[in-house]
Amino acid sequence: MSNVMAVGGVLAALLAPTAPSQPVAVPNERITISVETVNGSGCPAGTAKVNTAADNTAFTISYSDYFVLAGAGAKPTESRKNCQLSLRVQIPQGFTFAVTQVDHQGFAYLQRGADGSQHSHYYFMGTSPTTSVAHEFTGPYTGGWQTTDRAAGLVYAPCGQERNLNVNTELRVDAGGSESGTSFMAMDQSRGSVRSVYHLSWREC
Known part of the structure; x- marks a missing residue:
């Protein structure tokens, strides 16, 4: 049985705003994020x-009922x-943010001949969806998995505008x-400390 970590992929640009000023320290005021809408059989x-x-x-986003079965x-x-x-992201006035990297975690049990995959993409409301990033797993496989999507370049949310961040993920098993x-395959917290970290x-600004 293999227990291989799948790492890679490129997080496509979320949005192309006007270039902001130079990087600064993280704001002291705590940000808040709320789930405005939720759709899909995985959540x-x-x-x-x-x-x-x-x-x-x-x-972080954690799930308690996100798994797929086949066979x-x-x-x-x-x-x-x-x-x-x-997601509605409320941030301190005068700042903007970018997603630099996303780490997904889960568990899998794939028999010999079976395969699974995890897909994801992210975008701000009102823009075109980014290209979906896919990570493939091949049986036999038993144990935890982690995938990482890294931004090809930092692209920030537009200053002074409220636009929800849409997060789409998918699991498949064959x-x-x-x-x-x-x-x-599972991305399900009930099976351990599983979460997606953005x-x-x-x-x-």
């Missing part, structure tokens, strides 16, 4: 939560699930040539 109402880091350098006993609809969150049994960079 039924009340199963996705957001928490901000005390130092304003990141926020013996699994329904076709259970092999692919997604979660679409619209039984493939596995003859029996069930394979699964790292932030700050600038003064």
Whole structure:
């Protein structure tokens, strides 16, 4: 059984705003993030939560019902699930932020012949969705996994405008040539300390 960490991918540009000034220290006033809307079979109402880091350098999203199954006993609809969150980010006046890196964590059990994948993209409301980043896993595989999406360049939210940050993720699993049994992938906190961490960079407007 392999237990390989999948790392890579490029986080496409979220938005192309007017270039702000030089980087400054992280604002002292605590930012707040709330889930405005939630859609998708991977995050039924009340199963996705957001928490901000005390130092304003990141926020996390945790899920409690986000997993996919394929193989013996699994329904076709259970092999692919997604979660679409619209986040309202309230930040101190005079600052703007960019997402620099996103780390996703989960667990998987893939039998020989099965495979799974994790997909994600992010964008500000009113702009075109970024290109989806995909990470592939091949069975046999048992254990934790982590994927990392890194920004090709820091692109900041427009100063003085309120635009929700949309976060879309998806999990897939395919039984493939596995003859029996069930394979699964999960991004589900009930199976351990699992979360997605969104790292932030700050600038003064």
